[in-house]
Amino acid sequence: MTRTANPLRGEATLVVAGVTHVLRPSFENLVLAEAELGSLFALVERAAAGGLTLTDMTALLWHCLPSEHRPERVAVGEAVLGMGLVGATVxxxxxxxxxxQGEA
Structure with missing residues (x-):
């Protein structure tokens, strides 16, 4: 079953190796991202200052993919590179x- 992203719920899509995935950050996924990347508030501040790295973006997006259909991290990194850094900011x-903002 293919779902489409609902921006009103904070969802976005990410195409990895030709497959469209819906990104929807769950509490569990964000906790794991925070354990790897440090404070999410600090991550937001780095993003606002233009200081996010390719590693930061790839890790955050990878953690926000549903775990049951999550591609390998290198594939997510390649997708980020394919979109370009400006495109990956979406x-x-x-x-x-x-x-x-929390859930809508």
């Missing part, structure tokens, strides 16, 4: 906005 921004 799903990253959606995830960070969801973190700051």
């Amino acid at each position: 799903p990253v921004r959606a995830v960070l906005a969801q973190v700051l």
Whole structure:
């Protein structure tokens, strides 16, 4: 069953190896991302200052993919590179906005 992203719920999509995935940050996924990347508030501040790295973006997006269908991290990194850093900010921004605003 294919779902489409609902931006009103803070969802975004990410195409990895030709497969469209819906990103929806769950509490569990965000806790795991925070354990790897440090404070999510600090991550938001780095993003606002233009200081996010390719590693930061890839890790955050990878953690926000549903675990039952999650591609390998290197494939997510390749998808980020394929989108370009500016293009990759769209799903990253959606995830960070969801973190700051909470569920709609």
